[in-house]
Amino acid sequence: MTAKRWFVFVLSLGLAMGFALAQGVTITIACGAVGQELELCKEETAAWAAKTGNKVTVLETPQLTNDRQGFYQQQLAAGSSDIDIYQIDVIYPGTLANFMIDLKPYVSADELKVQNQGIIANNTVGGKLVAMPWFTDGGVLYYRTDLMKKYGVAVPKTWTELFAAAKKIQDGERKAGKKDFYGFVFQGNAYEGLTCDALEWIASSGGGTIIDASGKVTINNAKAAAILDLVASQIKLVSPPAVTTYDEEKARGVFQSGNAAFMRNWPYAYSLGNQEGSAVKGKIGVAPLPAGPGGSNVGTLGGWQLAVSKFSKNPKVAADLVRYLTGREVQKERAIKGSFQPTIPDLYKDADVLKAVPFFKDLAGRQPVARPSTVTGPKYGEVSAAFWSAVHDVLSGKSKAAAALAALEKKLNQIKGSGW
Amino acid sequence: MGTNKARQARAPGSLLARRERTAWLLLLPAILVILLVAAYPLYRTIYFSLTDASYLRPGEEKFIGLENYVFLLQDATWWTAVRNTVVFSVTSVLLELLLGLGVALILNSQFRARGLVRAAILIPWAIPTVVSSQMWSWMYQDVLGVVNDIFLRLHLISERVGWLAASGTGILNLILKNLNIISEPVPWLPDISVTMASIIAVDVWKTTPFVALLLLAGLQSIPDDIYEAARVDGAGALRQFFRITLPLLKPAILITLIFRTLDALRVFDVIQVMKSTDIATISMSVYDRQLLVEFNKLGYGSAVAVAIFLVISVFTVIYITSSRVRFD
Numbered sequence: 121m122t123a124k125r126w127f128v129f130v131l132s133l134g135l136a137m138g139f140a141l142a143q144g145v146t147i148t149i150a151c152g153a154v155g156q157e158l159e160l161c162k163e164e165t166a167a168w169a170a171k172t173g174n175k176v177t178v179l180e181t182p183q184l185t186n187d188r189q190g191f192y193q194q195q196l197a198a199g200s201s202d203i204d205i206y207q208i209d210v211i212y213p214g215t216l217a218n219f220m221i222d223l224k225p226y227v228s229a230d231e232l233k234v235q236n237q238g239i240i241a242n243n244t245v246g247g248k249l250v251a252m253p254w255f256t257d258g259g260v261l262y263y264r265t266d267l268m269k270k271y272g273v274a275v276p277k278t279w280t281e282l283f284a285a286a287k288k289i290q291d292g293e294r295k296a297g298k299k300d301f302y303g304f305v306f307q308g309n310a311y312e313g314l315t316c317d318a319l320e321w322i323a324s325s326g327g328g329t330i331i332d333a334s335g336k337v338t339i340n341n342a343k344a345a346a347i348l349d350l351v352a353s354q355i356k357l358v359s360p361p362a363v364t365t366y367d368e369e370k371a372r373g374v375f376q377s378g379n380a381a382f383m384r385n386w387p388y389a390y391s392l393g394n395q396e397g398s399a400v401k402g403k404i405g406v407a408p409l410p411a412g413p414g415g416s417n418v419g420t421l422g423g424w425q426l427a428v429s430k431f432s433k434n435p436k437v438a439a440d441l442v443r444y445l446t447g448r449e450v451q452k453e454r455a456i457k458g459s460f461q462p463t464i465p466d467l468y469k470d471a472d473v474l475k476a477v478p479f480f481k482d483l484a485g486r487q488p489v490a491r492p493s494t495v496t497g498p499k500y501g502e503v504s505a506a507f508w509s510a511v512h513d514v515l516s517g518k519s520k521a522a523a524a525l526a527a528l529e530k531k532l533n534q535i536k537g538s539g540w
Numbered sequence: 541m542g543t544n545k546a547r548q549a550r551a552p553g554s555l556l557a558r559r560e561r562t563a564w565l566l567l568l569p570a571i572l573v574i575l576l577v578a579a580y581p582l583y584r585t586i587y588f589s590l591t592d593a594s595y596l597r598p599g600e601e602k603f604i605g606l607e608n609y610v611f612l613l614q615d616a617t618w619w620t621a622v623r624n625t626v627v628f629s630v631t632s633v634l635l636e637l638l639l640g641l642g643v644a645l646i647l648n649s650q651f652r653a654r655g656l657v658r659a660a661i662l663i664p665w666a667i668p669t670v671v672s673s674q675m676w677s678w679m680y681q682d683v684l685g686v687v688n689d690i691f692l693r694l695h696l697i698s699e700r701v702g703w704l705a706a707s708g709t710g711i712l713n714l715i716l717k718n719l720n721i722i723s724e725p726v727p728w729l730p731d732i733s734v735t736m737a738s739i740i741a742v743d744v745w746k747t748t749p750f751v752a753l754l755l756l757a758g759l760q761s762i763p764d765d766i767y768e769a770a771r772v773d774g775a776g777a778l779r780q781f782f783r784i785t786l787p788l789l790k791p792a793i794l795i796t797l798i799f800r801t802l803d804a805l806r807v808f809d810v811i812q813v814m815k816s817t818d819i820a821t822i823s824m825s826v827y828d829r830q831l832l833v834e835f836n837k838l839g840y841g842s843a844v845a846v847a848i849f850l851v852i853s854v855f856t857v858i859y860i861t862s863s864r865v866r867f868d
Contacts, residue, residue, distance in 0.1 A: 184816065190833035197595040197836075215596065300683050300700075310818040362682035362702030365815075374683050498596055502835050509819050516820070517708045 144174035145434045147441055149205040150181050150192070152424060154368060155388045156458045164453070168444045174437055184367060185209050185312045186501070192216070201431040204438040208251055209312075210242060210423045211493035211500055217245035220427040224249045226439035234448065236463045242494070243425055250427055252446040253463035255454060257422030258488040259320050260479070262375060262383040262393070265405045267293070275407045277417075279321065279350060282382060282410045286358040289381040298379075303358030305371040306384040310512040313367055315491060315504045316420040317384060318511040321347045323420075323489040325412025330507055331492040331532065335540050339507070340529035347412050348514045348521035355515060364515050376400055384409065386422060390477060391459035406479040408486065421488035423463070455480070496540045506531045582849075588842035595836040608843035618844065620819055621827040622851065627732060628811075628823065629804035632743045636800060637793070639744065640751030645785075647752065648759045658756075665749045673813035676742045680704050680814075706734035707820030736821055742810055751796055758792025759785070794863050801859070805852050824848045 151161035158180055165176040182188045192206055196219040208216060227249070232240065239253040261282070263275060267289050276282035286303025293301040307313035323329055327344030331337050355363055360374065368385055372392065375383040378399035383389070393404045411417040426442045428435050444450065451462040456476040461483065467473050468484040493500040510528040513519045519527075589608055593601035612618055647658055664672065679686045680703040691697045697718050706714075710731025716722045732740070762785065770780050808825040815821040817830045828848060832841035 186834055187816075190829075193595055193836060194833060197598060218596065302683070309816070311816060360682050360702065361700060362680075362705035364705040365702065370681070377684070379683055498594075498836065505817065505830070505834070512818065516705065518820075 144169075144172065145437050146175040146177060147204045147434060147438050148177040148179055148202060149426075149441070150179045150203050150207055152188070152207050153180050153183055155372070155392050157388075160454055160458050160460075164445055164450050165441065168441055172437075172440070174441075176441070179203060181207070183369065186505075189215075189501070196429065196431070199431050201429070201433050204429060204432040204434060205442060206427050206429060207254065207424050208427050210239070210256075210421060210425065211312075211491055211504075213243045213245055213250040213425065213427070214494060215498050215500065216427065217248065217250045219430055220250045221430050221432070221435050221439070222248040222250075223252055223428065223439060223442065226436070227252065227443055231443065231447065234464050234466060235446075236465055239423065239425075239463055242490075251425035252427075252442050254424050254426050254446050255451070255460040256463050257386045257388075257424075257461060258419030258483065258486065259316060259384055259409055259422070260387060260419060260483075261407045261409045262385060262389065263405045263407065264289075264381055264400060264403050266403045267381055268405070275405070276382075276410050279325075279347065279410045279412055283350075283354050283358055286354075286382050290358055293381075300379050302360045302374065302380050304354065304382040304384075305359060305363060305366060305374050305380045307367055307371060308355075308359075308364040308512070308515055309367050309370075310364075310508050311367065312504055312508070314508040314511055316422060318348070318507070319420050319489060319491060320384070320409055320418060321351055321412070323418050324409065324415045326415040327412075329489060329492055331495060331503065333495060335495050335536070337529050337532045337536065339532065340525045342522075343412070343415075345521035345525055348511060348525070352514050352517065352521070355517075364512060387459050387461050387477070387479075387483075389459075390479070391457065406482075408482065418489040419486065421490045423461070496536075499535055499540055502535050503532060506535065585842045585845050588838055589840075589846050591839045593838035593842070595832075595838055601839065604839070608840045609847075611840065612843055612847055617819060617822065617827060618824075618847070621822045621824045624736070624821055625805060625807065625823045625825075625851075627736065628740060628743070628807055629801055631732065632740045632747070633797065633800045633804055635740070635744045636748050636751045637797065639748045640755055640796075641793075643748060643752035644755035644759055647756055661749045661752065663749075664746045667746075669746065669809040670813055672746060673742060673810045676745075677704060677814045680738055701734065703738040704735050704814060707736070707818070709734050711737035733820065735815065739810060739814055739821060742814070743804070743807070746810075747800065751800065754796045754799070755789065755792055758789045761792075762788045794859075798856070798859050801855055802852060805855060806848075824851065 149161070149165060151158055158178070162178050165178055168174075169176045182191055189209065189212060192208070193216075195203055196216065206216075206220075213220075232249075235253055236256065239256060240249070243249060243251045243253060261276075267273075268275070268285075271285075271289050271292055273285045273288060276285050282304065290301055290303040307317050319329065321327075322339075322344045325343050325347040327341055327347060328338040330339045355361065360366075363371075366374075368389075371380075371383055371385055372389045374380050375385075375389070376393050376398050387406075390404060390406060392398070394401050408417045409419055426446060428438045428442060432438050446463070448464055448467070451460075451464055452467055452470060452473060454460040455462050455467060455470075455473045459477045461480070462468070462473070465484070468480050474481055491500070492503065496503045506528060510524045510531075514521045514524050588601070590603060590605060591601035592604050592607075643661065647654065647661075651657075667675075678684075682688060682700050682702045682705070685703075687703060688697070688700050692700070697714075701714070709725070710729060711734050712729050712731045713722070713725045714734055717725070766784055766788075767780060770784055775783065806825055807823045808829070811821055811823050811826050812829070817826060817834075822830075824844070825848065828841055828844045831837045831844060835841075
C-alpha cells in the first residue's frame with residue numbers, strides 16, 4: 121500500500137516536472153476552411169508547436185469570405201484576446217490595420233525580400249506591415265483534358281469560344297446519357313466570389329475595374345454591360361440553373377464529380393481534383409481565363425495573409441508562428457500538397473513544386489487584376505455588395521445589364537458620398 | 541375624504557405602508573433585471589441610431605440627429621427587406637396554422653401509438669434551424685440535390701429547377717406550367733418567387749409541429765361532454781367542428797398567431813444560411829446584420845434595428861386591438 125502510494129507520488133511529480141519543462145503558451149489561429157485549408161493548417165501549426173514547445177489551437181472560420189470578415193470584426197471590435205492570429209483576405213489589410221500589430225520588428229529583411237513585393241505593398245498600411253502574405257490566388261479556367269480530345273475542342277481563348285465549346289461538349293455528353301452534365305460552372309452566388317468572377321469578365325473585356333485608381337466610378341460602360349448580358353444568356357444554356365447559388369465549393373462539387381466540362385475557380389481545386397476518389401483524377405487541365413473582344417485575359421487577385429491581433433497576449437510568440445507559416449519551407453509544402461500559390465516568386469521555379477502543380481509555371485508572369493479595395497478603404501464591403509447584387513440581378517434575369525449598371529453607378533456614388 | 545383616508549392608511553409604520561415596502565423590495569430584483577437586459581440595450585440602440593458610429597472607430601461616434609432615419613426612408617434595400625419579411629411571415633404563418641390545425645385534429649383523435657406519433661412529429665422542431673437549413677439547401681441543390689431527383693422521377697417537373705436560384709420565377713407559374721395549364725409565364729399572377737417559396741417551405745416544415753402542439757393543448761381543454769351533447773342533438777362532424785371546436789379554439793389560435801407572427805417577423809437564421817444577403821430574399825434582420833457586421837455601420841444599423849422594432853410593434857398593436865385578446 122505505501123509502496124504503491126509512493127510510486128504514484130513519484131509518478132505525478134515526474135509528470136508535473138515534465139509539464140513545467142515543456143511549458144509554453146497557447147496560440148489560437150483562425151484558419152480558413154475551404155478545401156484542404158483546415159487540414160493543412162492543423163498539420164503545419166502542429167509541426168511548429170512540436171518544435172517550439174508551445175501549443176496551438178486551430179479555429180475553424182466561416183467558408184464565405186464576407187462571413188469570415190464579419191466574424192473577425194466582431195472579435196476585434198470587442199477587443200477580444202481569444203484569437204492571436206487572423207488569416208485575412210487580400211482586400212482587408214486596409215480595413216483591419218488598426219487592430220493588428222506591426223510585423224516589421226519580427227521579420228528579418230531577408231525574409232521580406234523574398235516575398236512578392238506587390239503583396240507586401242498591399243499589406244503595408246501607413247508604413248505598418250499589417251500582415252505577412254501566406255498564399256496568393258488568381259482565378260483560372262479548369263477544363264477536362266479527356267473531353268477536349270473527345271470532342272476535338274481547343275482550349276478557349278475568348279468567352280464566346282468558351283461558351284461554344286461548353287455547349288458542344290454538354291450536348292454530346294447529354295446525348296451519351298449523362299443527363300446532369302453541364303458546360304460551365306463558376307461562382308454565381310451573391311457574395312464576394314461573384315465580385316471576383318464578374319471583375320474577370322469585365323476587366324478582360326476592357327470594361328475597367330468598377331472604380332479606377334483615382335476613385336472614379338467607371339462601371340457604367342457598354343463593354344461591361346455587353347459581357348454581363350452574354351454571361352447571363354448562358355445560364356440554363358451551358359450553366360446549371362442554380363449556378364447563381366454556387367460558391368467555390370459547390371462549383372468544385374459539380375466539376376469534381378465529373379458533371380461539368382469547364383470551371384472557373386482558384387488554384388486550390390487542382391490538387392483536390394487529382395486526389396484519390398475524384399471522378400476527374402488525371403483529367404484536369406488548367407489555363408488562363410478567356411478574354412473578351414479586344415481585351416486581355418486576367419484573373420482576379422485573391423489570396424490570404426496572416427496578421428497578429430494587437431489584443432494578443434503573446435504577440436511575440438504569435439509573430440514567430442506567422443514567420444514560420446509564411447516562410448519558404450511551409451509555402452513549398454502547401455504548394456505541393458494543396459496547390460496553394462506561394463507568395464515567394466522563387467518557388468515558381470522549384471522543381472518539386474512544378475512537378476506537383478505543372479500549371480504554376482504559366483502563372484509566374486501573370487499580372488492579376490485587383491479589386492478596388494485600396495481606393496475604397498473601409499467602404500469596400502459596401503461597394504462589393506452593391507456590385508455583386510447588381511451582377512446577380514442580371515444573372516438571375518431580373519434586369520438587363522445596361523439598366524443594372526446605370527443604377528449601380530448611382531448607388532456607388534451615393535456610397536462614395538464626399539469621398540472614399 | 542377618501543384621499544385623506546388613504547394618506548392616513550399609508551402613514552409610516554402602518555400595515556399598508558409596510559406591505560407596500562415589502563412589495564417594492566420583492567419587485568426590485570425583477571425591475572433591475574428588466575432595466576439591465578431590456579431598457580439599457582434599447583437605450584443604447586436608440587442612442588447609436590442618432591450617431592455615425594462605426595465598429596472600426598470604437599468610441600469616436602458623432603451625433604448626427606435624424607440623418608440615419610432620413611436615409612432609411614429612401615433606402616431601397618430596406619424596403620425590399622420589409623416586403624420580403626412581410627411576405628414570408630404572412631404566408632408561412634398562414635400555412636403553418638392550417639396544417640398545424642389539421643395535424644392537431646388528427647393527434648387529438650384516438651389511435652394506436654398516439655404518444656409515439658406526438659413525440660415523433662416534434663423532430664423537425666427539435667433540430668436547430670441552422671442545421672436543418674443547411675440540410676435543406678443541400679437537398680435543394682440543382683444537380684446533386686434529392687428534391688430535383690424525386691420530383692423528376694415522379695414527373696412533377698420536366699427539367700431541373702434551381703430552387704434557391706429561381707428568384708425571377710413565381711411558384712404558381714412554375715406549378716401551372718408543369719401541369720401544362722399554361723405554356724408561358726403569366727406575369728400578372730399574384731405570385732411568390734420559387735426561391736422565397738422554397739424557404740417558406742422549410743419554415744413550414746420546421747414550425748408546423750410547434751403550432752400543432754399549441755393547438756392540441758387548446759383542443760384538449762374542450763370538455764368532451766359538449767361534443768356528446770352535440771351528438772345527442774344530431775350535429776354532424778362538420779357542424780361540430782365549425783360550431784364547437786373552432787369557436788372554443790379561438791383563444792388558442794390567436795395566441796398561436798401572435799407568437800408565430802412576431803417570431804416570423806424576426807426571421808434570420810433560415811434565410812441567412814440558405815441565401816445569405818441576396819437581395820431577392822433578404823429579411824429585415826439579415827439586412828441589419830449585414831449593415832452591422834459586414835459594413836461596420838453601427839449607427840445606421842442601430843437605426844434599422846429601431847425600425848424593425850417599430851414594424852413589429854405595429855403588428856403587435858394590430859393583433860391585440862383587432863382580436864381584443866385578454867391576457868389575464
